[in-house]
Amino acid sequence: MRFEETSVGFPGVKQRMRFLSLSLVGWFACLMLILAGTLQAQQSFGTPSNEPPNEDRFVYKQVPDIEIETTSGSQTSLAAFWQQKPVLLTMIFTRCAGVCSPFLHSLRSATSDAGGLGNDYRVLVLSFDPKDTISDMQIMADSIGVKSDPGWTFGITSPADIRRLAAASGFWFQWDSSIQQYDHPSLVVAIDRGRVIRMLAGATVPATSLRQVVQELRGKFVASYAMAGKVAFRCFEYDPQSGRYSLDWGVLLMLLPATGSILATMWAFFFSSQWRPPARVILHDGGALPPFPTGYRSVGFVPLSGTEDNAQPDLAGIYAPTAVRPIKIREER
Amino acid sequence: MDVPATAAPLLSEAETLRFRRMTVIWGITVLLLLPILAALGYFMRLYQSAAFPKVKPEWFYAVLTLHSLGMVGTWFVGSMAGVSYLLLKYTRPSLAVSKFNYWGTLLGVVLLIVCTLGGLFGTGWYFLYPLPLYSQHIWSPLTTFTFFVALAILGICWTIWTLDILRAIAQRYSLAAALGWNYLVGKPGTEVPPLVLITTVTLIVAVSGFVAAVIVIALFAARALGVNVDALLMKNLTFFFGHVLVNITMYLGVAMVYELLPTYAGRPWKTNRVVAIAWDAVLFLILFAYFHHLYMDFAQPTWVQKFGQICSYLLSVPAGVVSIFGTLLLVYASKMKWTFASMLFFLGIMGWGVGGIAAVIDSTVAVNFHFHNTLWVPAHFHTYYLMGVVLIVLGFIDHVGKELSGLPENPLRSKWTVALLLIGGYGFVSMFYWAGAHSVPRRYAVYPLEVAQGTLYARVAVGFITVLLAGILLYLWETGKRCLKALASI
Numbered sequence: 001m002r003f004e005e006t007s008v009g010f011p012g013v014k015q016r017m018r019f020l021s022l023s024l025v026g027w028f029a030c031l032m033l034i035l036a037g038t039l040q041a042q043q044s045f046g047t048p049s050n051e052p053p054n055e056d057r058f059v060y061k062q063v064p065d066i067e068i069e070t071t072s073g074s075q076t077s078l079a080a081f082w083q084q085k086p087v088l089l090t091m092i093f094t095r096c097a098g099v100c101s102p103f104l105h106s107l108r109s110a111t112s113d114a115g116g117l118g119n120d121y122r123v124l125v126l127s128f129d130p131k132d133t134i135s136d137m138q139i140m141a142d143s144i145g146v147k148s149d150p151g152w153t154f155g156i157t158s159p160a161d162i163r164r165l166a167a168a169s170g171f172w173f174q175w176d177s178s179i180q181q182y183d184h185p186s187l188v189v190a191i192d193r194g195r196v197i198r199m200l201a202g203a204t205v206p207a208t209s210l211r212q213v214v215q216e217l218r219g220k221f222v223a224s225y226a227m228a229g230k231v232a233f234r235c236f237e238y239d240p241q242s243g244r245y246s247l248d249w250g251v252l253l254m255l256l257p258a259t260g261s262i263l264a265t266m267w268a269f270f271f272s273s274q275w276r277p278p279a280r281v282i283l284h285d286g287g288a289l290p291p292f293p294t295g296y297r298s299v300g301f302v303p304l305s306g307t308e309d310n311a312q313p314d315l316a317g318i319y320a321p322t323a324v325r326p327i328k329i330r331e332e333r
Numbered sequence: 334m335d336v337p338a339t340a341a342p343l344l345s346e347a348e349t350l351r352f353r354r355m356t357v358i359w360g361i362t363v364l365l366l367l368p369i370l371a372a373l374g375y376f377m378r379l380y381q382s383a384a385f386p387k388v389k390p391e392w393f394y395a396v397l398t399l400h401s402l403g404m405v406g407t408w409f410v411g412s413m414a415g416v417s418y419l420l421l422k423y424t425r426p427s428l429a430v431s432k433f434n435y436w437g438t439l440l441g442v443v444l445l446i447v448c449t450l451g452g453l454f455g456t457g458w459y460f461l462y463p464l465p466l467y468s469q470h471i472w473s474p475l476t477t478f479t480f481f482v483a484l485a486i487l488g489i490c491w492t493i494w495t496l497d498i499l500r501a502i503a504q505r506y507s508l509a510a511a512l513g514w515n516y517l518v519g520k521p522g523t524e525v526p527p528l529v530l531i532t533t534v535t536l537i538v539a540v541s542g543f544v545a546a547v548i549v550i551a552l553f554a555a556r557a558l559g560v561n562v563d564a565l566l567m568k569n570l571t572f573f574f575g576h577v578l579v580n581i582t583m584y585l586g587v588a589m590v591y592e593l594l595p596t597y598a599g600r601p602w603k604t605n606r607v608v609a610i611a612w613d614a615v616l617f618l619i620l621f622a623y624f625h626h627l628y629m630d631f632a633q634p635t636w637v638q639k640f641g642q643i644c645s646y647l648l649s650v651p652a653g654v655v656s657i658f659g660t661l662l663l664v665y666a667s668k669m670k671w672t673f674a675s676m677l678f679f680l681g682i683m684g685w686g687v688g689g690i691a692a693v694i695d696s697t698v699a700v701n702f703h704f705h706n707t708l709w710v711p712a713h714f715h716t717y718y719l720m721g722v723v724l725i726v727l728g729f730i731d732h733v734g735k736e737l738s739g740l741p742e743n744p745l746r747s748k749w750t751v752a753l754l755l756i757g758g759y760g761f762v763s764m765f766y767w768a769g770a771h772s773v774p775r776r777y778a779v780y781p782l783e784v785a786q787g788t789l790y791a792r793v794a795v796g797f798i799t800v801l802l803a804g805i806l807l808y809l810w811e812t813g814k815r816c817l818k819a820l821a822s823i
Contacts, residue, residue: 057442128801221631232555234563236634245634250566253548258620260544267497269508 043130045163046172052201053170061196063089064327065191066161068126071138071147071154076202078124078165081153086121086192086217091162093129093182094136099203103186103297104144106204111151113207114214118151121190121217125154128162128173129182135295169196190217215243334490348428349615350792352421353737354823355431358732359414361800361816362435364409364809367775371805373400375798380778381791393533393778394455401458402445405578406487408718410438411726412585413494416532418520418733419592426503429652430494436492444483445808452476457776459575460484461551462567466556481550488550492543495536508741512616520544527591527604534612535584542577545570575753576623584615585719586725587656590678593732594660597675598667602659611651618648625696627730629705653689657682673811674735674748677728680755691766706776708787709769716762724754727808734815739820742811750807756803 065079081087091105092100103310104125111117127137136149137154146152157165166172173184188205190198190213198213200206212222220243233250373396379385381392411436417426448454454472456464465477469582502511506525509515515522540791549570552562595602624641660682670677691713695704704710735742773780773787780787 081709222652231561231563233552233566235566235569236632238632250563253566254569254573257541257545257546257570261537264540265508268496268503269511272500272503292335 016293031249043159044174044176045128045166046170048172048174048183049185053187055197055199056197056200058168058170058189060166063194063196064161064164064167064190065194066157068124068132068155068157070136071141073134076142081124082194084122086190086197088121088123088213089126089189089191090139090170090187091126091128091166091173091184093173093184093293094126094132094140095129095181097181099186101140101143103203103205104140107210108146108152108186110205110207110210113209116214116218118149119152120214123152125152126165127156128166128171130159132156159325160247160331169199188213200216205254237332325328334365334454335728337392342344350823351368352418352428352431352768353733354820355428355435356414356418356733356739357816357820357823359410359431359435360733361813361820362495363411363414363730364813364816366403368744368802368809369804370400370403370407371802373403373799375802378791378794378798381780381787382795383779383788384795391453391455392776394457395449395453398441398775399445399585400453401451401726402632403442404718405582406438406442406456407493408722409578409582410434410585410591411730412582412722413498414727415526415589415726415733416585417498418503419528419589420498420532424498424505425525426501427497428499433528434490437486440491444479444486448479448483449474452479454480459571461571462553462562463523463556465553481553484549485545487545488546492540493545495539495543498532498534502529502536506533507593512613513604514613516604516606516609517613519606519678525604527602527673530604530609531584531588531591531612534616535581535588536576537616538584539581540649541620542574542581545574545577545682549574557797565630568627568630568632572626573623576626579621579714579718580619583722584652586722587652588731590660590682590725590796591656593673593729594663597672597678598663599670599672601664608659611655611661614651615648616774617653620644620748622696625701628698628701642696642698646693647692650688653686657686672735673742673750674728674732676747676751677724677753678729678749681724681728683722684716684724685722686714686757691716693763702803703772704769706774707769707776708765708773708790711775712762712765712769715765718813719762720755721759727812730816731808731812732797734812736820738764740815746807746811753800753804753807757799760797761794761801762791764797766791799807 019101020089023237062076062083067076068078068081070076078087078089088107088111090104092104094100107123111123117123125137125141133157135154141147141152141154161280169189171185171187173182175181176183186200186202186203188210190200195214200209200213214220223236232254234248234251235247235254236245238245273290376396377393377400380388380396414431417431420426438807452472452475454465454468454476460480463481468474468477506529510523510525511529513525513530542673543645547568552567552570556562582715591602621640621644624637625645628638660679665680693708694708695713728802734740768787768790769775771786771790773784773790777784777787782793
């Protein structure tokens with residue numbers, strides 16, 4: 001009882017218990033909020049792969065229209081970009097200690113080489129890291145040296161929108177808590193009128209490849225693309241800058257069949273050993289055959305019909321004298 | 334017009350008999366292969382009719398490969414054997430080379446059967462780079478190797494055969510004479526029969542096709558050794574070879590008709606200026622017409638595609654139009670002796686014309702964009718093959734069988750056979766045309782829902798193929814008898 005009285009009747013215990021309970025709930029709620037925030041901040045999307053996104057699966061696919069906040073402070077949409085000009089889109093995060101910065105440098109260099117930036121197309125750089133802010137992106141643009149370039153736009157968007165965009169281009173990103181970094185591919189997606197036209201994946205952007213992409217964004221048909229690895233004997237080489245073809249060594253191989261024909265014909269008609277029949281004198285009981293006209297050889301095989309004793313020459317197609325009497329053929333070599 | 338002075342390239346009686354025997358053996362072999370290869374085609378259309386739902390599609394593609402290569406090869410050797418036989422009148426081809434080719438061809442065919450029906454090699458006749466090297470574990474690398482060995486054996490044998498006949502022609506005719514150049518300039522010179530002219534042109538072209546095949550095989554070998562090869566170059570070479578092989582087979586068949594149809598019409602069919610110009614033009618045009626197989630390859634420069642279309646159009650005029658009009662003029666108001674063989678010769682030339690028209694339509698770039706991957710393509714090549722050169726070679730075998738056996742033909746059975754071949758054959762190809770015009774794709778074992786109508790067309794085609802097979806069996810019964818008697822009597 002005492003205890004009960006003491007316990008029940010002790011002033012301040014209830015308040016302390018209530019305070020403790022509320023504190024625990026509060027801590028728990030905060031913990032959950034922090035955890036949720038952390039999870040949101042380090043979200044992941046897609047399946048990591050050692051292979052670059054497969055362009056064939058995404059070309060001509062529609063790109064989702066998403067809301068974008070740019071470093072200039074404007075709220076716009078992706079559609080607003082592609083409705084004005086084709087877009088080269090790339091996704092990075094500013095805390096990246098790996099490929100993002102070198103990749104953007106190489107993109108800047110390649111666009112400079114290809115020309116037409118700002119006139120024929122624009123570059124849009126979006127962050128896929130929810131932690132990135134407009135000021136982070138401004139710093140990034142500054143570090144790349146394109147902050148004041150009107151052809152370049154840096155911006156951020158919502159996590160949901162970045163996931164939609166990533167899904168439409170085969171892009172993926174995975175948070176690696178051990179290094180506090182995202183693992184992700186480097187990708188430039190060429191978008192024209194809302195559809196994926198080409199995709200370039202790799203640690204850098206090769207100038208040649210980007211020239212081809214830019215040609216396509218200009219509406220010009222690019223007939224061939226460089227193949228991975230060294231290729232022996234190509235028929236034609238295509239220069240995307242001039243849009244012209246030049247003959248390559250493979251064309252020589254294409255000439256070989258006709259050359260083979262010419263050589264075979266020469267061999268058959270000029271160099272093969274000519275077969276000559278054994279010299280034959282055509283005899284018959286009344287003397288020699290009528291003389292052969294000029295240009296005819298007086299020797300030649302005359303096929304016989306019947307037995308040798310009763311042989312009849314078949315001179316059709318060889319020489320047809322007006323009167324042919326029974327003859328015999330004797331070979332003289 | 335003079336006749337060649339050297340004359341004399343004819344064979345002794347014993348040699349002639351041996352050559353006749355060899356020709357009959359070639360003929361019987363063709364007659365044995367025909368129903369087997371036709372049955373493979375029957376299987377494919379049945380498969381597309383959804384008749385074998387439990388059979389794996391790999392079988393369809395393996396059969397497709399054997400059927401296509403087998404048919405092209407069979408009619409090539411059939412027409413080569415025919416031309417060799419007919420050339421005996423003018424030249425002296427080697428019997429030993431013909432025998433060597435026979436055994437080499439048999440070996441090549443056996444290897445093809447092993448790697449298709451045994452190893453499920455299923456790339457189609459075109460074995461387009463790099464497909465043979467990426468089998469998806471359906472066929473083994475050894476099967477691929479065997480396939481190329483088979484091709485190499487066939488290629489070597491046929492090249493030797495081609496060179497031998499060229500050599501034989503060269504022994505009697507100068508190059509200018511064999512190509513009828515004196516007709517071009519309008520000066521008197523050596524008279525050259527159309528058979529010699531067409532064969533010379535055809536075999537010169539044939540060598541280029543075989544050289545292309547050799548390069549393709551060599552580049553495949555290079556790829557196996559790790560050297561990357563340009564796919565566009567490979568496709569150019571492969572289709573050059575394929576286009577040439579199919580065309581020369583047709584031309585050899587036409588050469589036989591030039592030689593034999595006059596004997597039934599009772600009129601000569603001699604070389605003249607138009608014929609010489611026509612066939613000499615083939616020599617050049619055929620080198621570039623094959624570009625129409627690559628219209629969908631956008632990496633090919635546009636000027637090449639345009640040139641391909643022009644050459645395809647022009648190629649149809651000399652070889653096709655001149656020969657078809659020549660046939661009609663030969664037959665018109667003549668005392669034509671309509672036998673089984675002469676009917677097949679005539680219908681073969683007309684079938685070539687029908688298929689040729691469809692081919693010219695398809696060789697138009699704007700049309701090809703719609704037809705290229707549809708059944709229109711097998712429609713046209715089946716027309717000029719099945720209803721063209723096949724009928725001609727069958728006519729030739731019947732002609733020789735009758736000549737050597739002395740067995741007369743039954744006119745009623747002949748007419749029935751021709752009727753069944755025509756109804757079955759044209760019905761069968763018309764389903765290809767109809768399906769192609771309705772965008773049914775080719776090379777599909779099973780039609781997806783989007784083109785489910787292809788299954789219906791295949792079922793109708795199966796009905797026509799049944800009629801066609803009945804005609805073939807009747808033909809085999811009639812002509813087979815004559816060939817066997819001829820073989821026994823020689």
